[in-house]
Amino acid sequence: MKAIKSLLVGSITFILILSELILGFGTLAIINLPRAIIPLKSFKIFLSKVSNFIGDLTVYGLKIIMLLMHGDNIKLINKNDEFNQDEWYMAMSNHQSWADIFVLLVSANYKIPLLKFFMKKELWWIPFVFLANKTLNMPFVNRHSKAAIDKDPSLRTKDYENTLKSCKRFLRSPSTIFSYAEGTRFTKEKHELQKSPYQNLLIPKIGGMATALSAMPKINTLIDYTLVYKSHKRSAWNFLTGEMREAKVLVTKHKIPEDLKNRNYAEDQKYREDFKNWIESIWSQKDKDIENLKF
DSSP states (O other): OHHHHHHHHHHHHHHHHHHHHHHHHHHHHHHTGGGGTOOOHHHHHHHHHHHHHHHHHHHHHHHHHHHHHHOSOEEEEESOOOOOTTSOEEEEEOOOOTTHHHHHHHHHTTTSSOEEEOEEGGGTTSHHHHHHHHHHOOOEEOOOOHHHHHHOTHHHHHHHHHHHHHHHGGGGSOOEEEEETTSSOOOHHHHHHHTOSSSSOOOOOOHHHHHHHHHOTTOOEEEEEEEEESSSOOSHHHHHTTTTOOEEEEEEEEEOOGGGSSOOTTTOHHHHHHHHHHHHHHHHHHHHHHHHHOO
16 A cells, blocks of 8 residues: 555656646746847846746745645754845755755745756756756756866866856856755765765865856855755655655855955866865864754
């Protein structure tokens, strides 16, 4: 009986989420068609604001679906809940599951500007990912290893320029630039392979965030989301069936130090070190917070 219930809940949740995404991104695709033939900057700014409005509505629809199918089981813990939807923010989170994106989107919905995710370029072929890039200006990024960059240093410059170009589109309207600082989902195997000094986290990768900050002088605040699930299951199906419905999300604001603004990540070695040290200090506290948040 339990298996049949899970099958029904998972299947209905999948159909509802898929329908909501098709409706939302379909609307975005239609509205953004004139972008190709009307190159005026003022029109692009208008489209950006309308697209963000539709994006927020779509996320609100997802929130209703999750409440309907899984109940109100996401506990938001705000250390400081003073946010402004007319400001630009940078945000990051630990990364555990495919479900994280939905939990984070609904947690931020109508509290801060729509989250704009850095997305792996390898995922461009997925329709919703492709449309998110084209209609909501969510940037694609290449994730090169340190060994690859050491072998070909020009990769750092190319990545920097591409990210810089993408981030400048965010200046059209208030946005929240989001990055999974770990760069990949946490697993015990990855944790052991990295020999991570953190108990509950992988080592943070700061290139994307530091570059975004270089391009976005209007950003004054970093929002750190710390996400913990009650269940140890992590698959997409576990999320759809509601097995991961119980979660805690700790929201912490950090004022970005003035000496980390308006600097060049690609060329400034000291900036890379300073930014790394700042994120790692946040990461150390985050590791302790996860221990305290555990169910």
